[in-house]
Amino acid sequence: MSEKKQQVSRRQFLNYTLTGVGGFMAASMLAPMVRFAIDPVLTASTAGEMQAVVDVSEITTDPQRFDWTVEQVDAWYTSDVTHSAWVYKNENDEIVPLSPTCTHLGCSVSWAGNEDYPDQFYCPCHDGRYQKDGTNVADTPPPAPLALYEYEVRDGTLYLGQPVPRGGV
Amino acid sequence: MMKWEADDLPKYFEAKEYIDTVLVPLIPIQLSNEADSLKLANYQKTLQIIAREAERDFAGRMLLSPVYTYVQAASYQKEQERINQWIQLLFKEDFKHVFFLTFDVKWKKEEKGLDGTLLWLPGTVIENYQSVLTKKWINEQTSQLNELIKSFW
Ligand code: FES
Numbered sequence: 001m002s003e004k005k006q007q008v009s010r011r012q013f014l015n016y017t018l019t020g021v022g023g024f025m026a027a028s029m030l031a032p033m034v035r036f037a038i039d040p041v042l043t044a045s046t047a048g049e050m051q052a053v054v055d056v057s058e059i060t061t062d063p064q065r066f067d068w069t070v071e072q073v074d075a076w077y078t079s080d081v082t083h084s085a086w087v088y089k090n091e092n093d094e095i096v097p098l099s100p101t102c103t104h105l106g107c108s109v110s111w112a113g114n115e116d117y118p119d120q121f122y123c124p125c126h127d128g129r130y131q132k133d134g135t136n137v138a139d140t141p142p143p144a145p146l147a148l149y150e151y152e153v154r155d156g157t158l159y160l161g162q163p164v165p166r167g168g169v
Numbered sequence: 170m171m172k173w174e175a176d177d178l179p180k181y182f183e184a185k186e187y188i189d190t191v192l193v194p195l196i197p198i199q200l201s202n203e204a205d206s207l208k209l210a211n212y213q214k215t216l217q218i219i220a221r222e223a224e225r226d227f228a229g230r231m232l233l234s235p236v237y238t239y240v241q242a243a244s245y246q247k248e249q250e251r252i253n254q255w256i257q258l259l260f261k262e263d264f265k266h267v268f269f270l271t272f273d274v275k276w277k278k279e280e281k282g283l284d285g286t287l288l289w290l291p292g293t294v295i296e297n298y299q300s301v302l303t304k305k306w307i308n309e310q311t312s313q314l315n316e317l318i319k320s321f322w
Contacts, residue, residue, distance in 0.1 A: 069309075080298075082222070105184050105229025124319050126187060126229035 023160040044163065051153060055084065059095060063088040063111040063121075063132065068160075085149055085160055086111055086121070090133070098134045098145040099163035109146065121146065134166070171228050172221075173235045189319070190231040191264045193285070194220050195252070195271040197241040209241065212272045214230055214294045215307070219290070220270055222311040227318065236261075241273075242272060249279045256284040270314070288317060 035105075054066045058167040063086040072081045086098045100108040102123040109130060113122030120137065129137040134146035150161035171177050171188060181188060196213050200206050217236070224233040237255065239248045256267055267285030269276070272292030280287045290310055295303050 069304075082225070102229060105180075105187055107229040108226040123229075124322065125227060 033100070048152075050161045051083075053089065053097075053158050053160050055156060056153055056158055059087055059089055059158065061089050063096075063098070065100065065110070083160075084108065086146075087158065088132075095151060095153070095158060096133065097149040097151050097158070099149060099158055101147065101163070102128050102142055103136065103144040103146065104128050104141040105167075171232045172224060173233065184229070184318065185263065188230055188232055190227070190263055190266040190268070190322075191234050191260045192210065192220060192223060192231055192268045192270055192318075193234040193255070194236045194277060195269050195273060196236050196238050197273050198238055199241040201242070205241075208294055211294050214298075215295055216272055216290075217315065218298075218307060219310050222307065223270075223314050223318065226311075226315050230322075231318070232264075237269075245275055246278050246282075249282050253282070253284040266318075268318060268321075286321065288314060290314065292322075 002072065006065070047063075051068050051070060053068050058064075065084055065086050067082055067084045069080045069082050072079055084100045086100055088096055090096050098121075102109050104123065104126060107123050107125035109121040109122055109123045109128065112118045113124060114120075114127075114129075117129055119132060121132075121134070123129070123142070126141045128142040129140045130142065130146055131137065134148065136142040136145050145166045147163035147165045149163050152159050152161075171181050194216055196209075196216060198206075198209055198213075213236075220233055224231060237252060252269070260267055261284075266289050269283060269285055270288045270290070270292055274289060274291075276283070276287055277289055293306070295306075297303060
């Protein structure tokens with residue numbers, strides 16, 4: 001009697017496991033379809049995770065900070081993560097999208113963040129500074145320039161991908 | 170990027186000499202009445218968002234402490250003693266600036282006894298975290314908070 005009971009429960013256990021796996025697989029197969037359904041723009045992008053950030057017409061020759069939120073799915077929960085970029089157009093009319101993350105220890109820099117250096121990016125944490133193009137100023141803590149985002153422009157909108165680190169000077 | 174997380178702590182220990190600031194969120198809880206509980210749960214979420222945003226800006230200099238949670242009906246004097254004990258045991262040695270972040274106005278009265286600087290923000294119940302208005306509000310709160318922290322450096 002007790003043996004039978006055990007068998008049953010073992011089968012039940014197997015059943016649960018299989019359902020569990022099946023459910024999991026179904027969910028992961030669903031994911032790409034869902035994304036396609038809600039956001040065809042996203043799937044059309046080659047870089048995969050390019051995010052629409054701002055209308056190109058809003059970009060000026062002065063760096064401006066733009067924020068966007070990405071839903072980040074971790075193994076156990078989903079959370080909204082905000083990213084930022086400092087974006088401007090240089091003399092050649094090229095868009096320069098800089099990562100705000102200081103290459104020293106990762107604080108956020110701001111354009112003209114220190115009134116003594118109105119034409120530089122400034123990091124409030126340990127007085128790191130960068131030129132407008134993101135090059136780190138010698139004798140300040142940052143060891144490398146600010147990273148540049150991968151970007152593309154589609155239908156008048158700026159899309160940003162991953163920040164790409166640049167080597168130190 | 171300096172949070173109480175296994176991924177971040179190695180960075181903290183590596184860069185310890187540069188991290189002189191710690192932010193401790195103070196979050197009250199209670200369950201005796203539904204409306205107030207809801208309000209506090211909402212505040213907790215908002216305060217954590219603001220704390221994380223501040224941490225994002227100051228990752229290289231500020232550690233975001235685990236939240237200090239207390240029962241709202243408890244004695245604030247007792248809590249204040251326990252908080253100070255936390256600070257003494259955890260942060261006193263290595264941190265020059267200790268900040269407490271809260272929506273709970275009752276701390277205003279205990280402010281002097283706290284071993285650190287109280288940053289009190291007036292709370293607001295947020296219904297839709299995705300709305301443009303909310304994002305703007307949170308942005309404003311965060312940038313004011315950041316200005317305040319910077320002014321102590
Ligand atoms: S983190 Fe920017 S200078 Fe140290």
